[in-house]
Amino acid sequence: MNPTPPLSKTHSYNTYKKKHTPIITSKAKQKMSGGKKKNMVVWLYKVITITVTVASVALTLTEAQKEADFKCSSEIATCRSLTDYKSPNVTTLKEIETLFGVKHFLDLLGANNFPSNTKDNFKVEADQVVKVPFPCKCGNGTGTSNQIPRYKVKPGDTLDGIARNRFAGLVKYQQIQTANKIPDANNITAGETLWIPLPCSCDKVDGSSVIHYAHIVEADSTIQAIAQQYGTNQQTLLKINGIDDPKSLQAGQLLDVPLPVCNSSVTSDSLDFPLLVPNATYVYTANECVQCKCDSTSNNNFMLQCEPSELKPINRWSVCPTMECSKNVLIGNTTTTSTDSCNSTICDYGGYNSRNISMVNATQNTCAVAPSGSDSGATGSSLSGSVWNKLLILIHFLLFFVYLL
Numbered sequence: 001m002n003p004t005p006p007l008s009k010t011h012s013y014n015t016y017k018k019k020h021t022p023i024i025t026s027k028a029k030q031k032m033s034g035g036k037k038k039n040m041v042v043w044l045y046k047v048i049t050i051t052v053t054v055a056s057v058a059l060t061l062t063e064a065q066k067e068a069d070f071k072c073s074s075e076i077a078t079c080r081s082l083t084d085y086k087s088p089n090v091t092t093l094k095e096i097e098t099l100f101g102v103k104h105f106l107d108l109l110g111a112n113n114f115p116s117n118t119k120d121n122f123k124v125e126a127d128q129v130v131k132v133p134f135p136c137k138c139g140n141g142t143g144t145s146n147q148i149p150r151y152k153v154k155p156g157d158t159l160d161g162i163a164r165n166r167f168a169g170l171v172k173y174q175q176i177q178t179a180n181k182i183p184d185a186n187n188i189t190a191g192e193t194l195w196i197p198l199p200c201s202c203d204k205v206d207g208s209s210v211i212h213y214a215h216i217v218e219a220d221s222t223i224q225a226i227a228q229q230y231g232t233n234q235q236t237l238l239k240i241n242g243i244d245d246p247k248s249l250q251a252g253q254l255l256d257v258p259l260p261v262c263n264s265s266v267t268s269d270s271l272d273f274p275l276l277v278p279n280a281t282y283v284y285t286a287n288e289c290v291q292c293k294c295d296s297t298s299n300n301n302f303m304l305q306c307e308p309s310e311l312k313p314i315n316r317w318s319v320c321p322t323m324e325c326s327k328n329v330l331i332g333n334t335t336t337t338s339t340d341s342c343n344s345t346i347c348d349y350g351g352y353n354s355r356n357i358s359m360v361n362a363t364q365n366t367c368a369v370a371p372s373g374s375d376s377g378a379t380g381s382s383l384s385g386s387v388w389n390k391l392l393i394l395i396h397f398l399l400f401f402v403y404l405l
């Protein structure tokens, strides 16, 4: 496969025009006797150029209007989800935390694998992509963020401006309008609070629990590259996003990327069950007494790695409860390494309730290969642009045809 470089539409058209305009006009000079016919061709060329430019703008607008609608067939399910956010302006992690109503700052750090001592005034550059965790709720075949983020309308705000600028196009204004039952999209009142329904899902994928991540497609990206980067495969990505043609992928589009998660010892009676932690992220749980991270590169067979956080607990706990499997063997400590160098017993985090934290002695096989969803060999595909090029070629053919007449 020879991936076509995803040029911006107007750019590719202008390049094309520069290359081809002189050919047509010089040919016209040779073949035509009267200037009248030539003028007509030039005039037609201009008309078509304008039409193409207008069509190009219109096409960009219709593309931008496409709503991200993630499928979620599990009824009344709630789960954790992630979205990319590309701030249009320089901002801070604190502002992003506030904008999205992220409950705990550490959740924002963990989702991005930022060091846990990162300050909340950490600067985020314009156009830098930050992953934001949020709770998801499913219903009517689709998933949306569960009643957050909440945005207080400021004087001069428009619904479209809130969708397009404040939330960087993660939702369309129509979705905010529907979610908040606003009768007239042009009549919103400063001071009223709107729920911004971000797309998400809680569905299992091929029988496995995953975290659905709304990924903003970058220019130059392909389905194959995205699948590889996030440990999933192309067929899955195409299927859950309802994409038939991988070439139809657009820069800026929101793609539902199911992230594989680490296996854990957390039991179903635990308040944080199922503790789903995607690769290359960490979370704080058990009222922030325990830190758990998922790192597929650590050769531990994609098992969640938990240890005491050494933070002050949140909520009603004044101190963190004991986290020992046996005397001086804490969560995260390896207890035995048998002669078989592959197996080791670890004191693992087993969950928590309102009063205590539970531990289990877990055997980990550190030799087995971590499950990987990545595939290879399938055809790569680049962002669309080819359709546009074909259209331009067609237009030039038509022009040439007109000229022959």
Ligand SMILES: *[C@@H]1O[C@H](CO)[C@@H](O)[C@H](O)[C@H]1NC(C)=O
Binding pocket: 138, 139, 140
């Ligand atoms: C599903 O749709 C029905 C009717 O349109 C609506 O009443 C209900 O609130 C929706 N449920 C959810 C979870 O959005």
Ligand SMILES: *[C@@H]1O[C@H](CO)[C@@H](O)[C@H](O)[C@H]1NC(C)=O
Binding pocket: 088, 089, 165, 166
């Ligand atoms: C970004 O900055 C511009 C110019 O300062 C401002 O008009 C716009 O409202 C800002 N956008 C956001 C989302 O803060």
Ligand SMILES: *[C@@H]1O[C@H](CO)[C@@H](O)[C@H](O)[C@H]1NC(C)=O
Binding pocket: 184, 187, 189
């Ligand atoms: C806008 O909505 C408010 C109530 O939310 C209403 O009182 C007002 O008349 C509306 N304005 C227009 C121009 O429709």
Ligand SMILES: *[C@@H]1O[C@H](CO)[C@@H](O)[C@H](O)[C@H]1NC(C)=O
Binding pocket: 229, 230, 231, 232, 260, 279, 280, 295, 296, 297, 371, 372, 373
């Ligand atoms: C997990 O994340 C790391 C770091 O981003 C990456 O190198 C690795 O390929 C990922 N593994 C899977 C299975 O996605």
Ligand SMILES: *[C@@H]1O[C@H](CO)[C@@H](O)[C@H](O)[C@H]1NC(C)=O
Binding pocket: 263, 264, 301, 371
């Ligand atoms: C995850 O853990 C469960 C229970 O310990 C086990 O049955 C399952 O095989 C594990 N899955 C992977 C992929 O290691």
Ligand SMILES: *[C@@H]1O[C@H](CO)[C@@H](O)[C@H](O)[C@H]1NC(C)=O
Binding pocket: 324, 325, 326, 335, 359, 360, 361
């Ligand atoms: C873990 O195993 C040790 C013996 O190796 C035992 O004393 C301890 O009670 C076990 N702890 C748990 C939580 O099962």
Ligand SMILES: *[C@@H]1O[C@H](CO)[C@@H](O)[C@H](O)[C@H]1NC(C)=O
Binding pocket: 307, 308, 329, 330, 331, 332, 333, 334
């Ligand atoms: C047990 O875990 C604690 C906390 O993570 C750590 O400080 C300590 O060094 C570990 N002990 C051993 C023997 O690995």
Ligand SMILES: *[C@@H]1O[C@H](CO)[C@@H](O)[C@H](O)[C@H]1NC(C)=O
Binding pocket: 338, 340, 342, 343, 363, 364, 365
């Ligand atoms: C290592 O663990 C595997 C399963 O996790 C088990 O089948 C095997 O018997 C263990 N080997 C030893 C020496 O404990």
Ligand SMILES: *[C@@H]1O[C@H](CO)[C@@H](O)[C@H](O)[C@H]1NC(C)=O
Binding pocket: 353, 354, 355, 356, 357, 358
């Ligand atoms: C934790 O609390 C539950 C009930 O709240 C209790 O049944 C259990 O024994 C406690 N476990 C420990 C290790 O204290």
